[in-house]
Amino acid sequence: MPCILTATPFRELGGELIGIIEDYKNISKRRWAQDRLNAAVAELERSNAELQQFAYVASHDLQEPARKIQAFGDRLKAKYSEVIDERGLDYLDRMQNAASRMQVLINNLLTLSRITSKAKPFVPVNLSDVVRTVVSDLELHIEKTGGDVEMLPMPTIDADPTQMRQLFQNLIGNGLKFHLPGGKPVVKVYGQVLNEACQVMVEDNGIGFDEKYLDRIFTVFQRLHGRGEYDGTGVGLAICHKIVERHGGSITAKSTPGKGATFVVMLPVKHPSRGEVADG
Ligand SMILES: Nc1ncnc2c1ncn2[C@@H]1O[C@H](COP(=O)(O)OP(=O)(O)OP(=O)(O)O)[C@@H](O)[C@H]1O
Ligand SMILES: [Mg+2]
Structure with missing residues (x-):
């Protein structure tokens, strides 16, 4: 029978040892x-x-x-x-x-x-370079909407470069897509290092959403706006969530309907598994 034995010394007032109390606890249930x-x-x-x-x-x-x-x-x-x-x-x-x-x-x-x-190892990634590549990929789309993407310098972190590109592509792409009817989308991307973590913000001036649906939007196929109004499959933010999770970070958003949305991503600056393939 598996047991835990606890032995307690039993002493006289003067401190002399006169015995040991042994307690056997049956841990078979545990x-x-x-x-x-x-x-x-x-x-x-x-x-x-x-x-x-x-x-x-x-x-x-x-x-x-x-x-x-x-x-x-x-x-x-x-x-x-x-x-x-x-x-x-x-x-x-x-x-x-x-x-x-x-x-x-x-x-x-x-x-x-x-x-x-198909995860790749974590290597130092300059996030400013990533955002510049994404903006250049989205150039035609930005021109078509008459919008703009503004960016402040961002840190270098240990990450999977392809996945960082996918993350920003989805967040900036959403910021440009969900713009107010007739309005020109302006997306601001900026970041800072807080302790050991890098905080990245992707802010837009679009239609926004009610924060009570916050959990829903990171789930696959969940969309708050009809396909007739805004095209999409509802997978982008689920991809972002999974990428951030694999990097040991978090993602959330702040928004008010009609007043834009800000997506906040926290990512560790240094990763213990740098150079190896880390599973999420
Ligand atoms: N910047 C944003 N402003 C307002 N609503 C947003 C924003 N980003 C996401 N959402 C809401 O969250 C839902 C889920 O976003 P997600 O990126 O997963 O899907 P999608 O953009 O609709 O489709 P896909 O990314 O697959 O093309 C969107 O349909 C939209 O309702
Ligand atoms: Mg999307």
């Missing part, structure tokens, strides 16, 4: 509970890994059929548009729009599942 807890944790880890694998395989294997729907739709349009009536062409357009949305969705899901499965 051990049983611990074993059950360990088994539950192992089972959770297994089912989590299985889900990750499922998400990866499903999204990876769905890429091909989605591409085919798109490609055959293109051929149908190019070769047979004269024999298809207006209604048929409208169906074809809708089918192709749905297929291209499906491709975006699949790619986003793949990005999400690759955050841990």
Whole structure:
């Protein structure tokens, strides 16, 4: 029987040892509970890994059929548009729009599942360089909206460079996208080092949201605004959340409807697993 033995010396008033009180506590119940807890944790880890694998395989294997729907739709349009009536062409357009949305969705899901499965080692990353690259990638989009992205110098931290780019791409992209009707989006990106952590802010002057939905927006497929108003799949912030989590940081936001939103990201400046692949 598994036991814990506690031995207490028993002394006379003068301090002379006259005996030892031994107490045996049966810990079989405690051990049983611990074993059950360990088994539950192992089972959770297994089912989590299985889900990750499922998400990866499903999204990876769905890429091909989605591409085919798109490609055959293109051929149908190019070769047979004269024999298809207006209604048929409208169906074809809708089918192709749905297929291209499906491709975006699949790619986003793949990005999400690759955050841990295709993780790269942490290396020193200059966040100002990352933001400059993202702004240059978004240049056409910024021009189209007549908006602007302002940036203050930011620190260098231990991070996965690709994932930092994905993080800022999503946050700045959202800041530009969710702008007030008729308004020009201005996104400000700035950061500072507080103790051992780097605090990054991505602030916009857009439509904002009610903070009571804060938890929801970081969950995959959760959107607060209709697809008719603002395009999107609802995966971007789930990607941000997973990236930040893998880096040992946190992400939250402050907002008031109609008065813009500020996303606040905390990331450790130094990472113990620098040079190795860290799992989130
Ligand atoms: N800067 C922002 N201002 C106002 N609402 C926002 C902002 N960023 C995100 N949201 C809200 O949170 C929801 C989730 O954001 P998320 O980036 O995950 O999805 P999305 O931008 O709609 O689609 P995707 O990123 O997949 O293209 C958005 O649909 C929107 O309702
Ligand atoms: Mg988004």
